[in-house]
Amino acid sequence: MSLHATHRDAGKVTVVDLSGRITLGDGSALLRKTIRGLLEDQRKMIVLNLADVDYIDSSGIGELVSGFTAVKNQSGDLKLLHLTKKVKDLLQITKLYTVFDVFTEESAALRSFN
Amino acid sequence: MASEIKHLEMTLETQVESVNLAEEMCLRVAEAAGFGEDDCYRIGMSVREGVINAFHYGNEERPEKKIYLAVDLTAEKMIIHVLDEGVGFKLIDVPDPLAEENLLSTSGRGIFLMRAFMDEFDVVSGRTGGAEIVMSKKLPTPGSASPNGQGGQNATPQQEEQG
Numbered sequence: 001m002s003l004h005a006t007h008r009d010a011g012k013v014t015v016v017d018l019s020g021r022i023t024l025g026d027g028s029a030l031l032r033k034t035i036r037g038l039l040e041d042q043r044k045m046i047v048l049n050l051a052d053v054d055y056i057d058s059s060g061i062g063e064l065v066s067g068f069t070a071v072k073n074q075s076g077d078l079k080l081l082h083l084t085k086k087v088k089d090l091l092q093i094t095k096l097y098t099v100f101d102v103f104t105e106e107s108a109a110l111r112s113f114n
Numbered sequence: 115m116a117s118e119i120k121h122l123e124m125t126l127e128t129q130v131e132s133v134n135l136a137e138e139m140c141l142r143v144a145e146a147a148g149f150g151e152d153d154c155y156r157i158g159m160s161v162r163e164g165v166i167n168a169f170h171y172g173n174e175e176r177p178e179k180k181i182y183l184a185v186d187l188t189a190e191k192m193i194i195h196v197l198d199e200g201v202g203f204k205l206i207d208v209p210d211p212l213a214e215e216n217l218l219s220t221s222g223r224g225i226f227l228m229r230a231f232m233d234e235f236d237v238v239s240g241r242t243g244g245a246e247i248v249m250s251k252k253l254p255t256p257g258s259a260s261p262n263g264q265g266g267q268n269a270t271p272q273q274e275e276q277g
Binding site: 062090096 | 211221
């Protein structure tokens with residue numbers, strides 16, 4: 001299953017709804033394109049909704065980190081919402097769970113930017 | 115259980131599509147061997163990472179080079195070999211992705227994931243002169259396969275939640 005991405009604005013925050021797999025190739029490329037596109041539009045407060053992402057490989061992890069760094073470098077923030085168990089486990093064993101801000105409720109994620 | 119060893123091998127092109135192909139083939143073998151859903155996930159991920167490693171680091175994405183994948187199914191375990199046509203590498207030279215200075219690196223987690231998800235993992239010098247990843251997972255004992263199958267020794271995360 002390839003990756004699909006749509007985004008919606010919630011005030012100054014943009015929520016990106018992702019579904020599918022973030023893996024080497026098209027999945028990672030689409031995530032990169034989406035985040036870079038938002039930054040070009042000066043949308044620097046980003047929440048990635050991963051509720052429908054059940055698979056990420058090392059390439060996808062690298063793209064999440066790359067996006068996180070790119071947003072931070074522009075004085076923005078990138079946070080994660082609704083991790084599936086597999087994705088949460090993956091971020092935990094790679095110690096990235098402590099790097100990203102992770103939320104289980106969208107309202108809490110949005111409030112955290114205030 | 116029969117002691118016969120089942121052997122399967124395929125030669126893959128150095129292209130992104132080979133990663134999915136290798137994963138799908140090994141998943142079918144793992145499912146047929148009786149692994150549960152979680153173990154199949156770990157095996158599939160490890161095969162992906164092994165072939166990504168061969169594609170990107172070993173063969174440097176050069177299309178004239180090949181990736182050799184082999185699977186042995188013994189009475190005790192599923193053994194996977196991924197061989198590239200690069201110059202090889204030593205595990206000791208691979209940076210630790212959990213080190214503070216590497217946490218925000220955008221690459222270098224594949225070896226770590228294979229080690230975490232499989233029971234045995236090693237890298238040897240292959241017949242091509244490239245690196246040969248050899249990794250295995252013990253077969254589930256009859257009646258033990260479950261959606262929460264056991265992973266490798268390092269697969270259980272032990273960290274506090276945040277956010």
